[in-house]
Amino acid sequence: MEGFDAKCGEKLEGVNVQVVLRCRPLSEEDEISRTPTVVTCDELKGEVLAIQSIGNKQTERAFVFDKVFGPTSQQVDLFTQSVSPLVSDVLEGFHCTIFAYGQTATGKTYTMEGGGKMAKNGELHSDAGVIQRSAQKCFEELEAKRAQYIMKVSFLEIYNEEITDLLSSKKWEFLDDKSTRRITLMEDGKGGVFVRGMEEDIVYSADEIYKILENAATRRHRTANLLNKHSSRSHSIFSITIHIKDISREGQEIIKTGKLNLVDLAGSVNVLRSGAGEGRAREAGEINKSLLTLGRVINALVDESSHVPYRDSKLTRLLRNSLGGKTKACIIATISPSIHCLEETLCTLDYAHRARNIKSKPEINQKTMESTMMKDLNYEIDHLKKELNATNEKNSIHFPRDCFLQEDEKKAIAEKMERMELKLKFKDKQLIVLQELYDSQQYLTADLIEELDHNQIKLEGSEKMLLDQEEKYQKAKCVIRENEHLIMKLQHSERELVEHAHSLRSELEFNDADISRLLCKIEHKCNIEERNQIILQRFQSHLTQQLHILLKIVSTSVMEQENQLQEIEDEMHSFVCGKAMATREYKGWVEKLKDLYCSGITTLDGLAGQLDQNSQLTFGKFYSQVLTHSTYVDDCLRGITFEADNLLKELQTDFSNQIFKLNVFGKLQHEGHQRTAEATRSISNTFINFLHMLDVHASRLSKILEETQIVEDQQLSKLEREFEECAAIEDKQLLEKVVEMLTSSNALKRKQVQKAINALRQNAHERTSNLQKEVSNTQNFTSLIKEQWRLYIEETERHYLENIAAVESRRFSLEEGLNDCIEKTEMGSLLWENSWDFTVSLGKETIALMESIVRNGIEANQKIRADISSGATTALENLDAGIKALQSSIDCSLESDDDACEKINSIIIPSLREQLDLKSRHCDKILEIKECVDKCVKHEYMGF
Template identity: 40%
Template sequence: MAQTPNPSRRSLVGPAPKPFLTPRPERRHLEMRWADGGSQSAARRSGVGAVAGNGGGWGGGERDREVNVQVVLRCRPLSEDEQRANVQSAISCNDPKREVTVLHSLFKQADKTFTFDKVFGPKSQQRLVYDHAVAPIVNDVLEGYNCTVFAFGQTGTGKTYTMEGEMRQKVSELPDTAGVIPRAVRHIFDILEAGKAHYSMKVTFLELYNEDITDLLALEDQSRFPEDRQKRHITLMEDGKGGAVIRGLQEIVVYSPRDIYSLLERGSARRRTADTALNKQSSRSHAVFSINIHVKETTVGNEELMKCGRLNLVDLAGSENIARSGVREGRAREAGEMNKSLLTLGRVITALVEHSVHVPYRDSKLTRLLRESLGGKAKTCIIATVSPSVHSLEETLVTLDYASRAKSIRNKPEPNQKTCKSVMLKDIYQEMERMKQDVKAAREKNGIYIPHERFVLDEAEKKEVEKFKGLYLAEQERRLDFESQNKDLKVNLESWKGKFLDLQEAHCRASMLLREKDFVISNLLCSENSIVEHAKDMRNNLENASGDITVLLSKLAATYNCLQSANQLERRITKAKDMYVSGVQCMKELADTLRQRSIIDAEQMRLNISTHAITVDNFLAMMVSEAEQILDDVLKSTSELNELLAFSAELQQAGLKRSLTSAQAMSKTSIDFFKHIRIHVSRLIKLMEQNQIERSSKLLEFENEFKEICVKDEQAAMNKIAAILSGLTAKKTTMVSAYVGQLNERYSEEQKHLNLEICNLQQISDNGKDESVAYVGVVESQFEEDMSSHAKLNDQMEGILQQCLKKGGHSVSYWSHTQSSLHDLCKSSIMEADDFIEKMIESASSTFSDHLELLNERHSEGTESIRNISSNCLEKDYMANSPIRHRPRELLTNANSLEAIEELRASVPDLVVKFRSENKLDEIDKGKQFSDQRTRTSRSPLMPVNQNVE
């Protein structure tokens, strides 16, 4: 709202009058310039210019700096009524974090948090709000800036309380409840007084009600004529530079805070209020209280500059929900108007935040007044007030939303240009002079008198005004005509614009389509050429391939023969495998048979030996019984000899001697016989041992041979079956060696058993021999004793000896018979043993030879199978080749010829001709020549587009 002084008036600066800064109290009717203070408007009216300059101490950089509008939020406490009604609080303020949270959680929704430049919760005191939000702005005012503080919010949220509060003009100290305006006034005076500054201060207080401005500080109008009263009505005008001029507003000079407080009280009392459901004393209008301050600045030289700043303190009417505020009829209309201006304020904020080209300041007087403060050159602080009540949640959210958006509004604060004090004073003097003349003329004449010069001037002015009015009306009419024409033209223009845009769009689309199709065609032609080239290459490759295939076929035929033989081999291999498995089985069976046979043989031998032993036992028993019999006979003969002692002593002696010798011979023979038996038995044992050794050696040899064969087999076998065969062979070897070990163990056990039996036999024969020797010794000693004792009975003994000789003859024959029978027995036993051993050796040798043959056979089969396996592998490789279905010549005849491939190339002109003849385009375009061959070569999908373009 600040205005730059008219530079043309600079030359009119007159001589500096005596300076004074604190004029006496006076009341003037001014054409107050809202933006740049009364002094400038006065100067303009009087024709006295302001001091030229570039704003004193403010540099260009400072001017260009943009600052955001400061937005603070204040939440009032719950009123007593609300507390009584237990109304819930839906707002939570976090002052240090500068956050306000709307507790949607009460309605099971997510809370919403807003952040502001400052937040004052329900417990915040007036002083705190002022110190933190407004005090810095007051300092800026004294620095020469125009500043605005305005409160907005729902009705009954504490806007008036915040801006005005309580003012007690009689007490020097401000009460705690004093609002922003009294505190600002006190603050300004305090600073000026403390700095002992030379200053002047004027205040204005206006009300904007239903789009009408009223001066709240004007005295009751005493004019008799209603026209005069009408004239005094305040009007808001544009200054042509974006500012607003308020004509007819009273500017009152103040000297102390008390002056201001009384004016404030008077003005507030005149402000329109009403009792609504939401506020007992609801303000129904917007109120603007302005303080204009001029402060003298000392400068070098004679010139004294004046710094001027203005503080606008605005208390807006509350936005209200007409239904909830309970207003009716006139009040409802009033509320509608209030809401309308606030709505415009909202639209202005939105436009500024969104950087719209058009900001609807002109849509309401409120926004026209606040133009400088919103997006202009002033510094602005907005105090948004909200109620914590849960019932006001909807309106609170709207306020918070607008306040939050208003944070983004950027102002370009510029200080007011400093005015020369002399210019100011001259302006004041001239004004005073004019007023004096008015008063003088009024005193001297009846009625209304004015000086003649002024009358002439007024008359001339009136005529001029009439003339200009006529011109203005004519101009208005023309303007209206132009406006209507302009509107029609605009409508036409819009429709043409629309058509033009449509055409442009169609053109764009068509050209795009053309370019796209051209691109596709060129690509297609390229790819067609490359396809033909590829086909040619492929044809060449095919020819080469057919030659290769012929060679391959001959090779494959040879391979096929090989394959057939390989098949046969495979079958043989399978057979060999089966045989090998059966051979292994046979070996197992053979091993079992051998084991069983050895068991049977061992049993047989045991039986033979036991029969031999029984025969020898029987023979010895017979011998003993016969010897006993002989002894009995000898005893009888001895007793007889005793009787015949005398007679046969000599004969007996001789006979005994002979019988002794024969007995000795006999015993010798029997000893020899036993010796012979023993020798035979030892021979038999040796034979058995040899047999055993041979058998074990043969078994060992067989085992070794078998191992060697297996090793050879393994070595010769292919890698694929080596592991399996070696595993199997190892298993078999271990099995065979285990069986052989078991057989050996059994044979050695049997050998031990036989040895034991033979030892027993030897022991028995030795015992018999010893007994017979002992017996012979006893007989000899008895005989010698008998010889000495019965020498006399020799004669008798001779007879007896004769008998003995007879019996001896018998015994000789008997012994010879025994000898022959023993001899026979021995012979037969030796024969039996020989037969048995022969049989054993024969059966073992035949088994082993059979087994060896079988092994040899299997070995050859195994070798054969290995060979077969290797050939099988070879065959498998050949089998990998698939049978040939085509002859190379067939392939070539099936393949496209070079001419056919060449035909694949699309003949574009032919295609075009064909297309044109099919669509009868030649008839339509008779005589029409297509210069561009490229378009002719287009394919059918592009034709319609090309036609369009042509």
């Protein structure tokens, strides 16, 4: 009897099982009930989309196959694109197998056997299936080549785990016991199986095959259910074996053998939906069991498991060589687009998609000499004669005794293998549990490491935020202290002013006009100062705009430019501080003038009080006191004039200092620009050196990676030894009573560890190659950056020259503005001298008024006293108003300075941020390289 595993010769490389998906159209009942479809087929892309509802959401699952045929596809399309190449391979001497797999009522039998009858002119019906078209193609090609051949066919059925020969020559109509037509599955001793008692019919035309199919179709187990009126309840395997005679190059006659297995699997059944009864439920259970075993075989082959459960069902034993063996295989998965079959459809798609990963190693069957084949046939004839003689002896053994003993030995070996397989399954389960525990620990470790990295990043961000907040807090604290100090000074000044104001009431009558004029002059002086402030603010605003433009131009520089910007900020801060100090000096001089006037007014007030009290006693001496008072006023005015001259001189000196500072500032700006240009050039050189060093480090990195790979290989060898020691310790602790199982488990573990280590080494070599490519790309990118940096340096130098010209022009305009301020100051000095002359004449007029007052005497004394009191009150109010106006002007000046500082900060801070962004981008590039190294080094250990 011919086995399913033949001798092989020429080998091909491992190829994946071809998986073809076919979707049937909706049935008439589904179309009448307008059943929605959940499957979409894209034949061009070879993709199937299935819509799955999970809760209230709909998700699409995509599956890719070698070929996809939609509901409108024809039988001829499927055969031409997917099956025809395999038939040609059979004629070249390969073994090929074609499966039809899927849920019941999805068109498996229709795809394999088709429908309709053959026309009288020999043409196939359009509904003809894969079997008919394959047979016709074989005969057509053989006849076209005029080859000498022998074609044999067999047809097996597996129903409830029993094998039946559908081509048996016995008279079916006289057989009441169907067990007489069941045959057995035997081991051939070479790792394959053969069917004892199977008949093979020799065919000479396609018509004979069609007749065989029609007769066998009536013998197959079919039944009707709620899903399919003609549902096949058994698996069928139709085999075509072709022996072709050929002439070798040496002129010898040889025989090449090809075999085509066409498998129509029974459809999986949902017992509740199909409406199966008790007997049919058992039948459906057996079908689902065999299909489940087939699925486990596919999973084991995909996972490259050491044990594949072929022996768990007769179907998988027969198809052993077709799945992952030496046979070319094609799986035709059939599905229904109806929403009612969604669960079974997804299951079929999952199995078919996993089956694409099965690899087989097809081999062309060895071409044998005709004489050798004749010897094999003669041996088989002698063997059949011995069996016939043994049957005629009627000794209850239907084949020779030595064959019977061999069969007993084979059965004993098979039972022993089954026991060993049970033990192996137990060990596999234990290994799976340990592997799952190991994987869970790996996942947990990876999650913890990822969480640790995330927390570390958060901690660094929090520390940066904390440092920023502390800096802001210190700055705010300094500002608060300055404000508190200023408020205390203002309150102290206010208290002193109130105390001095009360002492001025008695003497304000004589000096009311003088004070008014003096206040007017002071107010005029304040206006001049305010105009000066406005000019300085405009200068400051214009200077801020120029700085803003300058900062925009040089904003692309790195750390040295950032330091230069910091120096500019310090210079502006010192300028504003100097301005604030000058303002405070002005305020101090105003307070001195106020103190002087207050002291004079206090003296006058005391004299007025004495005059009111002693007017009757000292009236005769009043004239001398008036002269003394006039002399005192004259001295006070001279002192005030002297102080005012000193004040104007100091103001001129301050303006000169401001001019000097501005000149110095211009020189500093010029030097700063030069330093910026030099810093930019140094940065350019540094960056070019950095790029050069990056190239050097990249080459070093390649060397380090090669050394790291060697170290990793050593560590992996060490890990392999440690794992073997650990496995030995665990096996000794856990399996002390099962020594035989321990031996097999150790071998399996060593094999898996060696396989994992080899895979890790291969991955390490691949990652090393990829990293070397990345280093080469980095070097190319570095060259490009060098060219871009050279262009940037040329552009920066051009901007530098433009900035120098702009600063020089601005310096000349500032000098002109300061000269205007000096001229206005000189005009103020002339105005002050005129005020002094006016004050002298006013003193003389006051003496004349005093003489008239003396003549009036006591009669007007009380009236004068009342006028003095009211004048003192008015003067006090005017003084308070003047003080408040003076304070408000000083505050406005300080606020304008603060606004200028804020504007400067608003210009400088974005520039600093841009510098930090540029720095961060460089850091990101370095971090990318570091991450690549970490990915190559760390992930190997993490992945293990």
